[in-house]
Amino acid sequence: MEHFIQLLIFGVQLGVIYALIAMGYTMVYGIIRLINFAHGDLVMIGAFTAYFVARVPGFGFIPAMIAAMLVPAVLSVIIERLAYRPLRNRPRLSVLITAIGVSIFLENFPRMIPAIGPNYRPFPQLITFREFSVYGNAVVNTIQITNIVASLILLTLLIGIVKFTKMGRAMRAVSFNKDAAALMGIDVNGVIALTFFIGAALAGAGGVLYSLTYPMIDILMGVWLGSKAFVAAVLGGIGSIPGAVLGGLLMGIVEVFATAFNSELGYGAGFIILILVLLFRPEGLMGRPTIEKV
């Protein structure tokens, strides 16, 4: 039981990070039906931003976090403007290939900058490490608490924005029907840019939280983190915001338990669940089934 609770804590800690990153995939997909392959790399950009900001004396966790959210967000808006927007009316596959191109660029450009480079770097310890006992030998530490609390705040904030603000309503309208939304006077381009902004900000935050837990960062960290978060988004039903949270948590917990069982199994486990879910419920756990019309 102690072991179970301990693993559950690890799982939830990882799961909330997946949920944060999955949010960007799901929002972008929901609004322009694009699998944004470059999203994972924004996680890495966020982690590196925090790495550099945290070295400035006097800057702690909060400033690093804010910077790590702003830099990828602005970058993401620029990418959307330059690479995705001109292709919006082309076949969706060309946008996808463009996204792959952007992703290759984002992984290799920082590698060539001497300040970043290809090597692993130790991430500074921004949170004082302390452990609290919860149940027998099962412990929870300050990093885990920070992860979970910060993620919950950000996710609540996001759901608040989407559900209750004017901008959020515009976002939902655009994802429902872009043309009709434009006819109603919604600035579709603005809304899409905002979606990219928010998604990337959450990805940056996810990157910082992940680096707190596993304090080694490198330029390819976003690739695997991104692909797992993407699976989480699909698992929950891509395009659905509660789905991304559920998928992220499920993915994190399953991965931790499977890894405890066999270290090689951990990686494949998420995908096996994904395929089972897709075969029996193709729209994902919380997705809306699409109706095909002639």
Add this chain to the structure above:
Amino acid sequence: MDKTGFSGFLRGVGRYAPLLGLIVFYIGVTYLREIQYLKAYYLQVLMFGLINCMVTMGLNLINGVTGQFSIGQAGFVAVGAYTSAAITTLMFQFSALSPLARPFVFLISILAAGAVAGVFGYIIGRPSLRVKGDYLAIVTLGFGEIIRAVIRLIPQVGGPRGFSGIPRYVNLAWILAFFALTIWFLRNYIYSSFGRACVSCREDDLAAETMGINTTTHKVQAFIIGAVTAGVAGALLAHLLGYLHPDQFSYIRSTDFLVYLYAGGAGTMSGAIAGAMVLTILPETLRFLAGWRLVIYGLALVLMMLYRPNGICNGKEFSFLIPPLAPRNPEEARD
């Protein structure tokens, strides 16, 4: 069509011109290699290029012609590579096996690789065609990753350490032979009634179904053929490298094949070949730029999608990739 006299003779020769061209190409390359003009490294790059062409042509049948979106092609390559490598590594150890029998063992291992990959293609293709579009893409992506995870669990093929000691048996002749076979088969398939049925699935599968085409059968068929092609290419790759590692077949590798296809121009064999060749050779020629080459590669991909969305070949087909009796323009066949 005049089939007699000198023009008929020329037409008859013209039919075999691609094959003759290939033989001349082989002799030329071998000669240049013999006189040390061509470095072994360039030959290696050429062979990688041809193998990539094969995988991309198979992918073209699934993605470009049938319009299904598979992004797990590296998984099929992995299945083929590991199957054939396991067979040859095991068989070549026997001292009783005479060296003369080796080409046959190798050939059988390639065929086995194709067959096993085809079976996987069926297993993946049959149920996953219930899901469409992006979801199909994700299932195939997941499949590729699961294959990788499973390979890591099998200690007999090296597991996470990688599979080493594979006989480096392959040479340009083997690769060119299978390359030509792939072109010949896929070309004739695409222009057959099966191929046209596949195109109709791409254009509108509801309409195709109404016209009496069994779309599921054709999609599964395309999936299997694509998988077999990838498996055979994988077998060749394994014996070219002599070493396999599960991480070589990650989804990054799958996206490479996708990039080859869409950069060349999806839907045409010429596009698949040109894309795979150019993009295999380009990073090698840019090697003097060291790490910057991948930066340029990424930028070039984005710029090409923005300014030349139909790929290098712009949707056109080389004439030798159209069967002699097929209509020159595939659009005519559809009317």
